[in-house]
Amino acid sequence: MATLKNLTKSFKQFRNFSSTTAIKKSVIKEGYKQQSLDDNHQRFNRGGDGESNPKDRNVHWVFLGCPGVGKGTYAGRLSNLLNVPHIATGDLVREELSSSGPLSKQLSEIVNQGKLLSDDIIFRLLSKRLETGEGNGESGFILDGFPRTVRQAEILEGVTDIDLVINLKLREDVILSKCLGRRKCSQCGGNYNLATIDIKAENGSPGMYMAPLLPPAGCESKLITRSDDTEEVVKERLRIYNEMSQPVEEFYRSRGKLLEFQLPGGIPESWPKLLHVLNLEDHDDKQSAAA
Numbered sequence: 039m040a041t042l043k044n045l046t047k048s049f050k051q052f053r054n055f056s057s058t059t060a061i062k063k064s065v066i067k068e069g070y071k072q073q074s075l076d077d078n079h080q081r082f083n084r085g086g087d088g089e090s091n092p093k094d095r096n097v098h099w100v101f102l103g104c105p106g107v108g109k110g111t112y113a114g115r116l117s118n119l120l121n122v123p124h125i126a127t128g129d130l131v132r133e134e135l136s137s138s139g140p141l142s143k144q145l146s147e148i149v150n151q152g153k154l155l156s157d158d159i160i161f162r163l164l165s166k167r168l169e170t171g172e173g174n175g176e177s178g179f180i181l182d183g184f185p186r187t188v189r190q191a192e193i194l195e196g197v198t199d200i201d202l203v204i205n206l207k208l209r210e211d212v213i214l215s216k217c218l219g220r221r222k223c224s225q226c227g228g229n230y231n232l233a234t235i236d237i238k239a240e241n242g243s244p245g246m247y248m249a250p251l252l253p254p255a256g257c258e259s260k261l262i263t264r265s266d267d268t269e270e271v272v273k274e275r276l277r278i279y280n281e282m283s284q285p286v287e288e289f290y291r292s293r294g295k296l297l298e299f300q301l302p303g304g305i306p307e308s309w310p311k312l313l314h315v316l317n318l319e320d321h322d323d324k325q326s327a328a329a
């Protein structure tokens with residue numbers, strides 16, 4: 039069974055590989071099945087096929103999408119619903135930065151330029167997180183922000199079965215405003231968004247409304263903005279997403295694992311639709327769409 043222990047071990051091993059060819063030879067498995075999304079729907083709730091019995095484990099899902107699209111929001115909600123950990127590599131990176139360890143200055147320069155960190159650093163952070171989770175009895179995962187390059191996707195594919203990759207899509211003109219509106223409470227860690235998106239329908243294209251996600255009164259004076267959420271850095275992150283991460287969509291599409299989900303609006307509209315396409319409507323007894 040693909041336990042977190044195996045995954046941690048595999049990531050550690052892969053960190054020792056230096057040649058891309060060696061990695062490719064090791065990880066590219068034969069016989070990928072092109073499966074329709076309909077086939078996938080039947081296995082979403084329990085996990086995938088392959089080295090483990092899907093009944094024995096929790097979901098292994100990945101969230102893809104541009105910076106600011108809402109990966110963290112929807113991955114977090116699904117994580118609560120399915121009781122699997124939401125593992126966001128961006129959060130792991132920010133934790134490392136705030137720890138003021140030896141690497142943090144070097145890392146913050148890269149992150150604040152909107153560039154990607156090396157695979158070695160990301161695998162190290164991920165292995166550490168998986169190890170801690172394993173110690174706490176976690177099983178399954180929803181990954182957010184990883185894989186971000188085809189090489190990372192190949193490595194992940196070689197060490198575990200990913201059941202489903204949810205690719206969140208949002209109109210490009212909305213993405214930048216949403217990134218610039220992001221805030222975090224420095225005390226409780228809650229994520230908010232001050233941007234109001236209100237686009238009128240025009241020339242046959244539909245309008246879109248997304249209400250801001252405002253903090254409770256107690257957090258208002260403690261809001262901070264991520265240092266990489268400036269307009270210049272967000273634009274660079276979007277450019278890098280298109281160059282490095284968009285090919286990851288094709289990687290999973292060709293393996294029949296990609297579920298494209300165009301966000302129709304804010305959480306009240308999008309959440310029930312996402313649950314519907316995931317066949318999870320029955321699970322939604324813990325969270326209300328309006329929350």
Ligand SMILES: Nc1ncnc2c1ncn2[C@@H]1O[C@H](COP(=O)(O)OP(=O)(O)O)[C@@H](O)[C@H]1O
Binds near residue numbers: 104128131148183
């Ligand atoms: N899988 C990864 N590979 C390389 N760098 C990463 C990865 N995940 C996160 N990072 C680094 O952390 C930063 C913040 O990540 P994240 O919070 O996921 O940003 P975004 O809002 O752009 O999705 C990235 O810009 C990058 O520098």
